Every structure is written in structure tokens, then in C-alpha cells.
Amino acid sequence: MKTFTFERPESAAAAAKAVAGTPGAKFIAGGTNLLDLMKLEVEQPMHLVDVNRLPFAAVEETGDGGLRIGALVRNSDLAADPRVRKGYGVLSRALLAGASGQLRNKATTAGNLLQRTRCYYFYDTTKPCNKRDPGSGCSALGGFNRIHAIVGGSQACIATHPSDMAVAMRALDARVETMLPDGRAETIPLADLHRLPGTTPQVETVLKPGQMITAVTLPPPPKGVQIYRKVRDRASYAFALVSVAAVVDVEGGRIRSARMAFGGLAPKPWRVAAAEEVLIGAAPGKAAFAEAGEEVLSGARGHGDNDFKIPLARRTLGAVLSTATHTA
């Protein structure tokens, strides 16, 4: 690990200013991703700005009946919060499907959203990787790509976003509250926070230098059955090969609303409006679920080792929708 300097600011504005104004500076929260990357010298920040003492560790109700989740709320605390368990079961389940108990006790809401990909070549500094070393090439394209993206990738990068929590938040229409180095607040829909790789896979979010996440807000609890299903290589901690977060409301034998977000498929939490539209007003059943799956996976492309994700995603979605609509 390279040497670095460290500071612990007393306000969000000071933290944002410190990161924006110090070359090679980064925020550190739980450290469960950043420290691993520093030990491997994938990330080499020269200065760490520790945000752990800032007052962002609370979950509060908002005026419209939703929730505001502080950036520093630990994943375990968020999963166990009674308001989350009651109104946003999909989020609680997604959190509990992620990492291990010890990691969830340290991992924070903001850090989880901004954790970096688990592409093995990204972690291996002896291999070309456009995300780690722009312009060097992508070892996963033409290499071993079992865990990689089937939608949303580019000729430069096919890495997936690893967060389970973010997938559930995407289905819930979460919004990300931030503070800029000049002290201004800016809110970003979670849908827009993560960027697709295009030709610049090293630029992963729309955040500007020093822009700090302070909270995530959720609208009031949605109506309907909430499900998070994660398919992975082993039952203990493992990242998703495919995951589905769904909130489905059925009334009078017809689907009134359906929200579905996917993990393991794309470089960001993936949601396809057309797939939700085909379900609205449809009678729950195999035909409607298959049509939704076709929409989600239209344009999907495997890269060899990850071809299996296309039928797996289709089947996982079908199973989730069957359970959610009690047609299983």
C-alpha cells in the first residue's frame, strides 16, 4: 500500500472541499472496498478524507411519508430498521443478500452505491484494464467473462455493477442527495447516478470532483408484493450472477403496476420501462412474464462464458413474477 495523508473534517462542506481541493484525495466511509483496492494498489489515493464523524447516520421519515437514509447508515442497521422492513421489504432483503454480517456492519449507504466492480481483471494490476488504466484494453472481452455484463457494456468495458442494495433502490425510485464543494446541495435520481462505460469506463458516476453523497431518499412505500431474488455461485457471501428486485401490484386479476430492477446484468442497476409497460393491465401468467423478459433482454449479448445469463435472467424474472402474483 502506498503512503497517504488523512483528515477527519467536521462538516460535509469541509469534506467536499477537502476532496475537491487536494490532489489525489478520496472520501473513506466503511473502507470495505476502498482499503482492499488500496492494498492491491488498484487505487492509490494520496489523501483520505474520513467522513465517519459527520451527522449522516440516521434514518428519518420525510414529510411525504418516505424515508431519508443518511449516507453513513450501516447496511446492517438499514436492513434491520423496522420502517424499512415494513414498507420496503425489497430493500431489506437485498441488503441481507449482500456481503457478510461483518461487512454489512461496516459498509455504508454511500459507500455501497459507489463500490467498484468485481471484474477480476480490474483487481489484477498485471492485466490490461481500461477502467483501471484507460487505453490499456479490456481483458474480459475475449478473456474469461463469466460474471460480466450482457447489456449496457461497450467495446471498452463489460464490467457489472456489484451492489445488491442499489438494485432494490433503483426499483424503489430512490434519489441521491449530495453536497458540492461550494456548499450547494444537488439531488440526483439514482437512475442517473451511474454512467454506462461507453469509451470512458473509468468515469463511473455523474458526481463531480468532491461531490459528496449525504443521503438517499425513498418515496412513500409502494403498493404491492416486494421480492428480491439473487442467483449466485454459493449460499454464503457471493456477488449476484443475476438478481431481480420487483414490486408488483395485482388488483382484480390484472397487474396494476410492476417495477423491476436487475443486478448482475449491466454496468449499473438495470431497469427497462418497456418491460414494466407490457405487464400493466395484463393477466398474470407465463405469456405476460415471457413478454416482459423479452423486453428486458432485447439487445442482450453474451461474451462466451456469460451466455448463460440470458436464459438465467429470463427464468429468474419469470419465477419472481410468478411468486409476486401468486401464480406459481
Ligand SMILES: Cc1cc2nc3c(=O)[nH]c(=O)nc-3n(C[C@H](O)[C@H](O)[C@H](O)COP(=O)(O)OP(=O)(O)OC[C@H]3O[C@@H](n4cnc5c(N)ncnc54)[C@H](O)[C@@H]3O)c2cc1C
Ligand atoms: C468479501 C466481500 C463480499 C462482498 N459481497 C457483496 C455482495 O454480495 N453484494 C454487495 O452489494 N456488496 C458486496 N460487497 C461489497 C460491500 O458491500 C462494499 O464494500 C461496501 O458496501 C462499501 O461500503 P463502504 O462504506 O465500506 O465504502 P468505502 O470502501 O469506504 O468506499 C467506497 C467508495 O465510496 C466512496 N465514498 C464513500 N462514502 C462516500 C460519500 N459519502 N460520498 C461520496 N463518496 C463516498 C469512497 O471514496 C470509495 O470510492 C462485498 C465486499 C467484500 C469485501
Ligand code: SF4
Ligand atoms: S470489463 Fe472493464 S473492468 Fe473488466 S477488464 Fe474490461 S475494462 Fe477492465
